[in-house]
Amino acid sequence: MPTTDAAPSEAASLRHLILWDIDHTLVRIGGGVSRAIYERAFLRVTGKPLGDLADMSGRTDRAIIAETLCLNGIDGPEALFGDFYAALATGAEQLADRMCEVGTVLPGAREAIASCATQRSVQSMVTGNIRPIAMTKLNALGLGDGLDFSVGGYGDDGSDRTDLVRQARRRASEKYGDTFAGRRTVVVGDTPHDIRGALDAGALAVGVASGRSTPGELSEAGADIVLTNLSEFAERCGEALGW
DSSP: OOOOOOOHHHHTTOOEEEEEOOBTTTEEEOTTHHHHHHHHHHHHHHSSOOOOOOOOTTOOHHHHHHHHHHHTTOOOGGGGHHHHHHHHHHHHHHTHHHHHHHEEEOTTHHHHHHHHHTSSEEEEEBOSSOHHHHHHHHHHTTOOTTOOGGGOBOTTSOSOHHHHHHHHHHHHHHHHSOOOOGGGEEEEESSHHHHHHHHHTTOEEEEETTSSSOHHHHHHTTOSEEESSGGGHHHHHHHHHTO
16 A cells, blocks of 8 residues: 555654656556546536647646636636546546556666665655546556655646645655755656756756657756666666665
8 A cells, every 4th residue: 555654753764755757757658548537527527528638748737627628618717626636536546447458667667666665765756647646547557555645746736847846845844854855855757847847946856768858858958867767766866865
């Protein structure tokens, strides 16, 4: 089961907050699942079939919902956010079996999470997904163990990745009694959006060229470390973190 609590005696030994992006960093879920979730949510909230869907790459669910509603001629999207989040969560749960069928754990992801678990760290995520979708995806593909979903930064926390990183750090600090200041917070993601969000929050930015972005694009965005895939994580990042 995912980690949700830590004993007070453990808090003092925790040194790093590792925040994983999900899509194209840890997993790849094709088969039209993402659109299918939005189709179900859109129909549930508006009573109409989904037409145009906003670009989803590197964006938060909050931003995607707002643009999608506008693209489909629905004004005042903010008033529908709460209903849409709930509908997205339901849609994801309904499609969990489909995620298992078409989803792939990316090379090195399982090992990278396991390597952090052996060190003094808290692991959670900074993702454009809302928390229920994040949990459904990772649990469906067997990556939920050892991740504390309660302290992540999610797609309903805002539209700016930097805000998500700061929110995750705040939640982790409140729960574990550690500030996780500066580069003791580590963000791992596959897009320049992830890199800029990490840097603007003062975190260590690790880019993984497992999505659409090339190593050069991640370097240009300012990544402190660029990996071809997560198979390199334990050696490259472990050295940088003093593990």
